Amino acid sequence: xxxxLNGGDKNLYLSSYVFYILVILTFYxxxxxxxxxxxxxxxxxxxxxxxxxxxxxxxxxxxYQSMLLILLTLGLFLKYFFDKDEKKQIINKIIFFSFFxxxxxxxxxxxxxxxxxxxxxxxxxxxxxxxxxxxxxLVTFISTSLTSFANSGCFFMPIEKTCTDKSKxxxxxxxxxxxxxxxxxxxxxxxxxxxxxxxxxxxxQDWIKNFNWLKYHISNERFLKxxxxxxxxxxxxxxxFAFKYRLKIEKLNSKKILFLSLSSxxxxxWLLVTPLFRAGGFSYxxxxxxxxxxxxxxxxxNFELKNLRFLLLIxxxxxxxINVNRLNKEVKEYQTSDPFFFTNWHTLNPAYHGHYTDLxxxxxxxxxxxxxxxxxxxxxxxxxxxxxxx
Numbered sequence: 086x087x088x089x090l091n092g093g094d095k096n097l098y099l100s101s102y103v104f105y106i107l108v109i110l111t112f113y114x115x116x117x118x119x120x121x122x123x124x125x126x127x128x129x130x131x132x133x134x135x136x137x138x139x140x141x142x143x144x145x146x147x148x149y150q151s152m153l154l155i156l157l158t159l160g161l162f163l164k165y166f167f168d169k170d171e172k173k174q175i176i177n178k179i180i181f182f183s184f185f186x187x188x189x190x191x192x193x194x195x196x197x198x199x200x201x202x203x204x205x206x207x208x209x210x211x212x213x214x215x216x217x218x219x220x221x222x223l224v225t226f227i228s229t230s231l232t233s234f235a236n237s238g239c240f241f242m243p244i245e246k247t248c249t250d251k252s253k254x255x256x257x258x259x260x261x262x263x264x265x266x267x268x269x270x271x272x273x274x275x276x277x278x279x280x281x282x283x284x285x286x287x288x289x290q291d292w293i294k295n296f297n298w299l300k301y302h303i304s305n306e307r308f309l310k311x312x313x314x315x316x317x318x319x320x321x322x323x324x325x326f327a328f329k330y331r332l333k334i335e336k337l338n339s340k341k342i343l344f345l346s347l348s349s350x351x352x353x354x355w356l357l358v359t360p361l362f363r364a365g366g367f368s369y370x371x372x373x374x375x376x377x378x379x380x381x382x383x384x385x386x387n388f389e390l391k392n393l394r395f396l397l398l399i400x401x402x403x404x405x406x407i408n409v410n411r412l413n414k415e416v417k418e419y420q421t422s423d424p425f426f427f428t429n430w431h432t433l434n435p436a437y438h439g440h441y442t443d444l445x446x447x448x449x450x451x452x453x454x455x456x457x458x459x460x461x462x463x464x465x466x467x468x469x470x471x472x473x474x475x
Contacts, residue, residue, distance in 0.1 A: 101149050104153065115160070116129060125388040126384060127379045131372075140407070151193055154186035155196065155365060156371070158183040159351075180214060197351075201343075243266055245263065270293045274298035274360060279292070311367070
């Protein structure tokens, strides 16, 4: 609604921010109403992690909602695992949130292994699901598929098999879908960095075959840096709770092993298919680490909500200081404090304006060219690749 009233090019992301706040409040409500000490600790760690990691909306773009919904769904699986009551309500929430996570981003499909936990309901599972939720899911899926088809000739982008042949539908993206998926897969697996470091680099096609990318990607800074940050944040938060509530090691029974195995399977599927932290990694990795800690350790003292409120205050102050520092740096770098700078950057700075006009000329000419003697633009199969001239 905000984008409709104010223009889609505005750079405030108010809807994402509201979504972010609502997810945090939902987790907070689970903490207040849960009887399980482990659940309270789990969601407390998760809230603090989200506040620290997801505080800058622009960093995640359109992946923002899906990753939060994935975390919400995974948290509900853990709640289902511990809480003896509200099983029916939790199952309906899991189905509802996981569906919309998938509609936002396809990598939410890696939640599927976790649904094995619900199989013990057997055929009774279908009688538990609220009929209104089924209706909402069907209407949403059909309307979204038709919208996608109208825009691209594909019922579900970027799945090639859902695309209609271009000979039948003139606007179909069918002939370009392979190139798009190749670009996305190579980008997600650090092909650009690999090619810069190797003169005799594999082609994009060979790079994504047989997991040729795996060894390089998981040892690359692009993968290790966000992994290290995620681990550090979670472990520091856990140490705070361990110091306050005291730990004791719990024996892993078959039920806990099953839960962790399914969680690790979801994590593995993400790693092998879309191994980019922005593409669901922050959700799957953080959930596995937090659930592992909560299931291995138990807390001797009972959870106190006032301690969480104090930590929330401290973390909010820290995040505010981080953002103020970032904004000060951006004001100095771009010489403006206009909140809409990134939608009008080409008119605010003469140097940027020159880059912008040269880029538009090169794209409109549909020919390879040089932008402001700095960037080289090359067209290939309806895609434009821009690289810095050394």
